Each structure stands twice: as C-alpha cells, then as structure tokens.
Amino acid sequence: MSDMNQKWIDLRSDTVTQPSEAMRAAMAGASVGDDVYADDPSVNNLQEYAAELFGFEAGMFAPSGTQTNLIALMTHCGRGDEYLVGQEAHTYKYEGGGAAVLGSIQPQPIINQADGSILLSDIEAYIKPDDMHFARTRLLALENTIGGRVLPQAYVKAATDLAHSKGLATHLDGARIANAAVKNGVSLREAVQGFDTVSVCLSKGLGAPVGSVLLGPKAFIEQGKRWRKMLGGGMRQAGVLAAAAQYALENNVQRLAEDHDNAAALAQGLSQIAALNVGTPQTNIFWLDIPAAACEPLRQALARARIRASIGPRTRLVTHLDVSAADVARTVEVFTAFFADWRGE
C-alpha cells in the first residue's frame, strides 16, 4: 500500500527541482530594480558573474533557454540565412521551429552520431556555396550535453575550428553544459571554448526555478537585447529570479557529480532486470527500453509507489538534486518487484 506521507520521486526531468531554503532566502533578500532600464542590481550581478565564470564579455538573463537560444539564432542569422544543427538538437526539434517561424532562419538539420556528435565531414558537406540558389550558411549550433551524452572536448575543438575556418559563427546550446564540464573534469571556461555564444539553463540540474543566460561578446549581447524585448522577455524586478540563478551557479555546479553517480546506480540496479535494456549513463540522463505491454501496468505500479517517470517503450530517466541515493534504491526496488510479478502478457 502506498504511504501518503512518502515524498514523490520525480524522474521525468531535472526541471522539476524545488528551490532550496537557502536559495529561497537569497531570493527573498535580493535587491531589485527595473531590468528593462538595466536597473536591477541582482540581474546585473548575475550577468557579470556568469560572463566571468564562463569567460565571456557579457551576459543576458532571460526567462527560458528556448528564448536565449532563439535570441542567439536571431542575432547570428538574418532572414534567408541558415544554421547547421543536429537532427536531435533541442533548438531544431523541441523549440517549436522558432528559428524558422520567428526568425525566418532555415535550419539545416544533420544526423547525430550515436555519441551525439555531428560528423565533421557532414558539417563541411552541408555548408552551401555562395550562390543565389542557396540560403547563406552562417552558423553551427551544437548541444552539450545532448540526450545526456557528453561531447568529447577534442571533438568540440575540431568542430568549432572547422566552422570558424569556413567563416561560420558557433553557438552552444549549453542547457546542461555544467554537467558536461563536471563529467569531463574541466572548468566551465574550458567546456565552452570555441563557441562565440553559449546559452546556459539555470533551471535544470542547477536547481533555480526560472531562467537562462546567454553569453557572448558585448556588442552581440546588446543586439540580442532588442530581440529579447521583442520576444516578450524584458522583465522588470527580475532580481528575485536572478538571485536564485546566482545561488545555483555559486553552489550547485560541483554537486552535479552526485546526480551522475545516482544515475549510474539507478542504471546499474535496473540493468539486473532481464526484461529491460538499460543504457549506460554518462551524466544525469539515460534511456532504457521497456516491453510495450509492460508500460501501462508499470506506470500504475510506480504511481502507487509515488514515483513519477515518463514510462514508454523508450524511457528517459533523469536524476537531479531532489533525487537521493535512497530514492534510487527505492525506485530499483519498485521496478524489481514489478518485473518479478510480470509475465509478459
């Protein structure tokens, strides 16, 4: 029977994290002003802090990563330009086609390899010649981590070097770049080397309730602020949010290693169940195959045990700062008990 006082374990995404008491205290104490007038000291501090931390001239705080990515694409590319992007990338697949709809920018999607990379030979082959028949290829956009996979540092260098040598700019959707940096044991600055601009989510594993920062050259960020205003992202006393984001960057980067360890332990536990085909996590996100007929009863068993997960034939599980090692053990127990009884009907 389920215990109604037991906490929910939520493995759907690292966006579900609750702001901690200390983060809430930082928010409550934040000095604020009208950020459209650039008057909010907490937003200004965050932007400067994040720019310094990642090694860029300037930063811009915005309500979401979808918006910081779109602002970057619209600042790098104009009407009739195109950007090269992975077929599986968030900016191509999960942002409603915003670059095309709102930016008149043509995406050139390219197949992602099993490790999440795009082949250098594909990047080169998809750059269009200067010819009136073609859109102008302006930008290479990569994503790291991508589906929980970390791009190798040497690959990132080779891909961004290639793009620059062909006259393209480079943008990183670094929604989870801190996970990549922690996994690779490199600094945040090293992790973003080679990119002209980077979008970083504060509201994923870093644990802030809202917000992303876009980082880049000062002139680029100033230009981007026009698009942010046009897209409805000009916020007023946003310092309460920026204070949470600042707290996240100051306190929650290195602890991502715990999420990676918890994902590894969860995958290891589930891999003992014969009916499942479980991938090997590199960071806090991994995938497993579940027999289709088991999905609905498993969903119900998990709900009774107060576990939320996006169960399907191809399931993504995500660990984060509100999932403990004990939660992992409890989840493995519930899965194990379910499949011990399941007869494959």
Ligand SMILES: *Cc1c(COP(=O)(O)O)cnc(C)c1O
């Ligand atoms: C979450 C995410 C974003 C931005 O999402 P928002 O929900 O708009 O903040 C961008 N890229 C990737 C890879 C993401 O996971």
